[in-house]
Amino acid sequence: MTADSLSAAYTVEFPFERTVGPKIGTFLGGLRDGRLYGAQTERGVLCPPLEFEPETGAETGELVPVADTGTVTSWTWVPSRPGDPVPHDFAWALIAIDGTIGALFHVVDVDGDSARMATGMRVRARWRAERVGQLSDIECFEVAP
Amino acid sequence: MTEPITTMPSPFRMDYTYVAGTGRSVFLRGLAERKLMARRCAGCEQVYLPPPEFCSRCLRELEPPFELDGRGVVSTFCVVSFPFPGQRIDPPYVVAYIQPHGAGTRLMHLVREVEPEDVHIGMAVEPVWVSDDELDTSLLSIRHFRPVHNGGADA
């Protein structure tokens, strides 16, 4: 029996277009408008506005505008890849948006200098000029002055 | 108040490697040489085409490959009658389960060179191979099956 096998490369591609419903849709609409939203819960305002409260599973409440500034609660430094939001190495971070509970997962850009990253650092959203209602309407977070 | 977004694009692209496996590779390499390589299970006497490495009834390694001529009968079939993405020929066309003589399993393939309404269960068919430069490690090395006109009796 021949012991070697044929193999070949191939690609799976899906052009998903997700319907998002009113809550996530409003959050994304807010991003398009340059405004960040959180969802009201019994414990406080949750940002991002998850549809269900993580502790109880209850539906979260109305969306309310929140600040676009916050504090880094954890981060990890990664090399930039083609297609990433910034063209040099950056951090993925959890950012506790001011006045909210929980933390938002997004990019923090410190010009490729990991020494400037620290838990507890203050950051603010850097908005794209052209916004379309996607998470990438926030290009990244950057050090708050 | 903010006007909600209704949809978000979420394209996925994933690159993979397909590993055919040694058993399937024997079959695929045979196709590139105009050969239909089958293998028999010593346990249940069944002949597999295409053959895996092991009999899925007995879990025994199959015996060495041997060649079948590919003649067989239409076990059953359908007539694809409408257009949809991924088609290679214009409908209507016949997709059939073909029971090759000497094999216990069936092959799915096109039946052409016959009007769809003249295809019937039990019709004797034979493979039509592609030209040398089109031969490949794929069942597409068989362009299609066609009715046997010279001496191939229906089952």
Add this chain to the structure above:
Amino acid sequence: MRDVAVVSFAQSPCQAANRRDDMADILLPVIREAVYAAGIGRDDVDFVVSGSHDFYEGRTFSYIESLDAVGAWPPISESHVESDAAWALAEAWSWLQLGEGDIALVYGIGRGSLPADLDQVVPAQLDPYFLAPLAPHRDAIAGLQAHAAIEAGLTSEQGMAEVVVRCLDAATGNPLAQRSGQVDVAQLLDAPYVSSPLREHDVAPIGDAAAVVVLAADDAARRLAERPAWVRGLDHRMDTHYPGVRDLTTSPSTRRAIGRAAELAGFTTSDVDIAELHTEYSHQEAILTNALELNGAVVNPSGGPLAGRPVTATGLIRIGEAARQIRDGNADRALAHATSGQALQQNLVCLLEGDG
């Protein structure tokens, strides 16, 4: 409750990339070995259940191909989980409790080498609205967790490297390991980050392998194994998903699962001699050790996942390895742990015991 035991375990070598065998061909020799070791034939198996995942295999309904290695003819009683096969073992254990059969065969097959770039695959496991569109690096969520664990004082980069050194050393005794050897901490700490504070060695090397466990109940277990590894307690639990609302330094689902498993088993983790933990990253050992309240147990004597992580078979291998230690007489009580999802979101624990 019926007494159910692991009576046999087999595994194929963890390979970085198997380019020779299809799913069934990887699996079949392993099934044969496990069934042979139990001294049974295929027809003696009452229930078959497996774990695998299409996203690793790169095509839909891939598990159907693996069934060719089971010989589902005449028809069999069978089920499948689209996740780590440790959850398949949980299903088998539940099924045996029904009393409708005595022997169950559990298999897991994972081929992590088939996706060319796991950065394309792993984000699909995240919230499709708030996370996946950002396409984080494959190790990013784990990196956040590792960072948080260090800041919480649970471990350090040095401590993580020490875990790796210990596991790779242990793996020199495991011929099926993908990675093993004598390395030193300083050498490891010289390597660059892949997702800080994680370095390449902190990340369990993904690869290809199959694993098979045969479970048997009551008298069948006693008949089939000289020293059955009795599953005294088994439980699994889920945490919430979004990393920003989890305390990544703790594992509430593990804590909850071990509480329930210990209640069923009648003994606790302080009584176990060895523990096989599904650590996909070195820092997770500290989090799991805390959640499980392990003290004194030898952790990952097989080398653990840091020596080889065949996706969707890795958790089942932990149970098989823990059982092996009991069946070989090296341990009287053992713990096995499996995980699914990012940063230990879903966890399963299994407490095993040999006859006194």
Add this chain to the structure above:
Amino acid sequence: MSRRVAVTGVGQSKQAKRREVSIGAMVREAVTAAMADAELTFADIDAVVLSKTPDLFDGVMNPELYLADAMGAVGLPVTRVFTGGSVGGHAAIFGAHLVQAGLAERVLVVAYSKESEGNFTWALSRGLPFSAPLGAGAGGHFAPVIREYIRRSGAPEHIGWQVAVNHRLNAVRNPYAHVHRPDITVEEVRDSRMLWDPIRYLESCPSSDGSCAIVVTGEEHAGHTPRPPAWIHGMAWRTETGHFAGRDEVNPVAGQQCAADAYRQAGIDDPAAQVDVAELYIPYSWYEPIWLENIGLAEVGGSWKLVEDGRTMFDGALPVNPSGGVLSGNPTGATGLLRFAEAALQVRGLAGEHQVDARRAIGHAMGGASQFHALWVVGSEKPEAA
């Protein structure tokens, strides 16, 4: 059975081509309805089982992770079952097993599909390396099997048209069904576009978004609400390999054995006489006579006469798919569970406009190349103790 088990909660979402909600919110619709029916809160649930078709179809890998909150599953054991199209049936049975084995008191079984988001017909049309993309399409697998059934049974071609009409008329009574065609006629089905000869367009199932959930409980909790439970009298699953020499896909042995095992547990020796209604996995109309024979509700070769005689219509002696069935709504991951849930609704007397007179009902699901089979028998009467 070692412990009597009942269904006390059933919920489902509206099925539609495209639901303007997130996956989580759509799943929650069914979960909320099932929990309300069972009069329970998440704190009462001991385990969750999730049924779902291939993750590649909607691009969420291990969706049980993201859906933990939507299913109220945080802190609970969650098992993600997958066995092809039968998965909803397998999930229901596994949930019932957990209760039967005494490992849980109340289990929530959840199922959904939201495939409108990805163009998977397109995505899957390119095939794998070394495969031969013949252009057979989704029905290209089933149509030859149907042709073989027609040849064997000698059934006239209008049987398929009649089944299509029956199910669509039933669906008019079901507000959750995707397809509502109150004016459908046999002529309309006959004249509809030929897809995979012998399958016509109106003899085919749609692709739908939708969700379903049920609550399964032990006997002690079955009287928790004023609404009656559906008692599980028997349940089974069977699998056979898809391609081996000599396999009969028209009347697969796995399906026969699956049904026989469930009937044995239920004490049924003459299923055609002892079952009042059946919710069967019928994606193409000809699968009604095929499955009726396969699971012993009709003699081999004779089931099409039941259709001809109107016995499987809504008012017939053995109504099949009074909900409208798969032909009227097909959220694939939930389709099997919907059959099981609809059977439960019938024996509980809670099927609303599509309620038939039923004391004992079958829920049935199948998947792969008719390889995976799941079936349960539910009844309004508490079964005999084992």
